[in-house]
């Protein structure tokens with residue numbers, strides 16, 4: 671877990687990003703703010719070589735909300751000047767290609783200077799390659815098969831969760847979603863379900879318009895317990911936690927009202 675955060679600028683919870691590490695390769699899900707520095711810290715603390723800068727070359731974006739993407743230009747450009755020679759491959763819903771193209775345009779003066787201004791830069795690692803993908807298998811190599819599927823995130827036309835099948839584990843990352851049976855079907859006894867959550871109890875402290883918003887866009891702890899009871903993950907990891915004054919034990923208590931399996935509240939740099 672590189673970042674477990676939300677739009678709230680909480681220094682203890684970096685922007686949402688999960689690193690699936692398989693066979694020495696890294697598959698990132700989302701690029702919240704802070705993603706590159708969190709990867710550097712995880713590499714330092716846990717000596718995960720797969721998180722070295724040259725290896726940050728693949729990311730799967732769940733949806734284009736800013737809290738999941740403001741780290742994208744960082745991921746496109748910073749590892750390049752730290753010896754990544756391969757272009758960043760960016761997979762995401764429709765609109766991803768446009769976002770990447772516009773970011774490349776926004777940073778074109780930087781890119782031109784680094785390429786041609788005397789900096790001893792490599793001439794390949796800057797060129798991000800974007801893929802607008804549809805639900806279904808979106809990526810495959812000898813380590814993983816990655817599938818995208820639609821979730822229900824308010825008025826977003828396209829918001830994805832991703833399912834990773836490795837040689838020894840099935841991992842589902844929800845992205846942002848209100849409760850949806852799509853998660854139940856995709857997990858179906860999976861090894862690890864990483865799912866967003868907000869505090870059902872503390873929702874009452876929010877104004878009515880925010881309560882309506884969160885109900886349409888996100889999943890409460892009680893609702894997640896119901897989803898997990900039917901999805902039956904071997905391990906449920908909470909992330910993108912909206913606490914509003916609650917703590918981890920309160921969130922876990924809500925989930926456990928209906929889910930009796932293993933559950934932990936994810937934290938930045940947690941390894942699961």
Ligand SMILES: [Zn+2]
Nearest residue numbers: 735737738846
């Ligand atoms: Zn979000």
Ligand SMILES: [Zn+2]
Nearest residue numbers: 733735823846
């Ligand atoms: Zn969102």
